[in-house]
Amino acid sequence: MTGAVRVTGAAVAGVLAATGALHALWTATPWPARSPRDFADTVVGTGDGVPPVAACLAVAGLLGTAAYLVGAEAGVLPAVGPRRVRRAGVRAVAGVLLARGAAGPVAFGARSGRTARFRRLNVRYYSPLCLALGAGAAVVAAAPGADRPQAAPGATPARTRSDPGAHSQRPRAPHAAGLPAVGPVCVGWRGSPATKC
Numbered sequence: 409m410t411g412a413v414r415v416t417g418a419a420v421a422g423v424l425a426a427t428g429a430l431h432a433l434w435t436a437t438p439w440p441a442r443s444p445r446d447f448a449d450t451v452v453g454t455g456d457g458v459p460p461v462a463a464c465l466a467v468a469g470l471l472g473t474a475a476y477l478v479g480a481e482a483g484v485l486p487a488v489g490p491r492r493v494r495r496a497g498v499r500a501v502a503g504v505l506l507a508r509g510a511a512g513p514v515a516f517g518a519r520s521g522r523t524a525r526f527r528r529l530n531v532r533y534y535s536p537l538c539l540a541l542g543a544g545a546a547v548v549a550a551a552p553g554a555d556r557p558q559a560a561p562g563a564t565p566a567r568t569r570s571d572p573g574a575h576s577q578r579p580r581a582p583h584a585a586g587l588p589a590v591g592p593v594c595v596g597w598r599g600s601p602a603t604k605c
Contacts, residue, residue, distance in 0.1 A: 413551040417482020420544035421475040423537075424501075428471030435461045453516065453526030474501040474545075482548045498549040505542030509535045 433439065434447075435458075441447035444457035452459065477497040479485035487494065512535035516522050522530075 410551070413548060414482050414484055416544045417478050417548045418484045420541050420548065421479035421482070421484065423541060424471050424475035424478065428468045428475060431464050431468035431471060434458050435464045449523050449525050450529065451526070453520075453522030453530070473497075477501060478545050478548055482551075495549060498545055502542050502545035502549055505538045505545060507542075509537070509539030509542055512538065 438444050438447035438458050441450055447458050448455045458464070474497075476485060477494055478501060480487045481491075481494050481498045513531050516527060516530050518527065520527075
């Protein structure tokens, strides 16, 4: 991964992790909203309070998983499991965020029944943030990874059978080393003296 991809992945993973932690915090307090009703008007756009604890924890878990996948694929977090699974996960994260960002202004428009304050914040902040995070995750997912181990600096690559130079390493025949060549010897019939073939 290049330095730009690592920085992008670290930024996306950091924002996703912070958002997940905020959702976990909402199981106990509506902060930074002043009250549950203010929270509903600002963050959810409907209802009169904070969503159920199970819903907040579920979203927090999904965001935490997304943060890890992006960070691990970008090389800023320890990688666990098959790389193809992580890359598929990052692609899914990018797709969901891009879809949320692009469809947000329409899905949560005037006909959605959401509050005017939420719709305004969604157009100005929520949807653009999702688009930015989705684009960053897409950059990480599209970046080439180190699937093959890199040779150490100065190391001689191993020769293969198809490598013409590999045959030059075979042992030299005796006559090539300056020794007399000896032909095959045959044994005569019924113990007769050995003769050359």
